[in-house]
Amino acid sequence: MKLKCYSVGDVDTRSSAADATGVRPRMNRLYQTSTMAALLDAVYDGETTLDELLMHGNFGLGTFNSLDGEMIVNDSVIHQFRADGQAGRVPGDLKTPFACVTFFNPEKEYMIDTARDKDGFEAIVDQLVNNPNLFAAVRFTGMFERVETRTVFCQCRPYPPMLDVVARQPTMQLGASTGTMLGFRTPGYMQGVNVAGYHLHFLTEDGRRGGHVTDYAVLKGRLEVGVISDVEIQLPRTEQFARANLSPENIHEAIRVAEGG
Template structure:
């Protein structure tokens, strides 16, 4: 009973902390459930629901339990992009082992009237948000000449490490499509806790396909983005997480391998 009460207290305390920070500056808080290093180690089941995530933010990305597809959230809508190429609105009772959410309140807007590569889009953000020590949330909406994505297939116990799970991931190529791309730029010191650098997901305008972004070429569109300087992390307490190796020797290489 004491453990149950402690769990409730911690959950209430976390929720009140996030709420208090959001009231001070709504756009300044990132909420994260679990760690990227846990996902790498095969911790593919979490207890956080999509409904829980939407209490912490209206914008974000992640995955679903069993690595069953990519998660993309914006405008308080959450979609599941699966390895069979399908895209569906996620149910509030579905669960995630890893997700990053925020209430998206961008401070900057940059229209692109001409074609721009992924690197050129990132340069616009880097020139405005010069310090690598801050998080940045971004949204790019418009017409894309090309978007290359991947989606990890659903996994089953006994779980393989993520580096092995992604070996069979399908890739998708979207040409001349309207859509929404959202993501985060994460500081290098966060590697392992999150994904350092740019991490982006895409969904088509008709909400019928998308995935984890490998590369893209924008034809024209609008980029909005903003800095974030506060982070709240909810760590799991289940056996899979507690027994996982969260600091492997090849952590940086492994994350770059599965995310690139």
């Protein structure tokens, strides 16, 4: 496959907490709070507020305390997808147990003009990044032939394991849609710390629907990619996290099931 791509200049970000410092944010630097393994072991309460999260990035994804839906961050706007797949904005004092953000600077751009399924789309990104051992921030804006999403339910204590939660969650078939799909590609050696492979969320153009992407096919639109080699992980100092089993024997299969792979 031959790809024609070109460099893209710095992107403008909306005003955020980071701007108040007067320091230019570091582009394509991944900031992560907690780990995927902790989320699997029902560590559903974190210490980081959404306002604090925006100090570290204007682009990304995650979830909310008590596992109350899916999160997408695009141009410093945070949307929350509830269990019915409806999206809405959220106050900055809400907290997250797991999220990944960056100040997105697309270094490469590729215009897709023929239909691509999930595997075909990922192959394009892999070739653009050309390094399996680095992270990548990925955003596609355009038309989709179909999008399948799911959204986790808000949980009550005592929290059940995540695999029990996802076993009961519904999937949404959005069909032909226009919108934005974004997220991260994570190298395999980071499994458990993050989600190895592709972790993507979707938001419709009208900002009303979306969720965690489990399957899709794109028709045409703009693909933007930023390569990430700088990573910061902030681990919670909570009792929940201290008791968590972060090295379960079946972690690869557990993450595959949790992510709908």
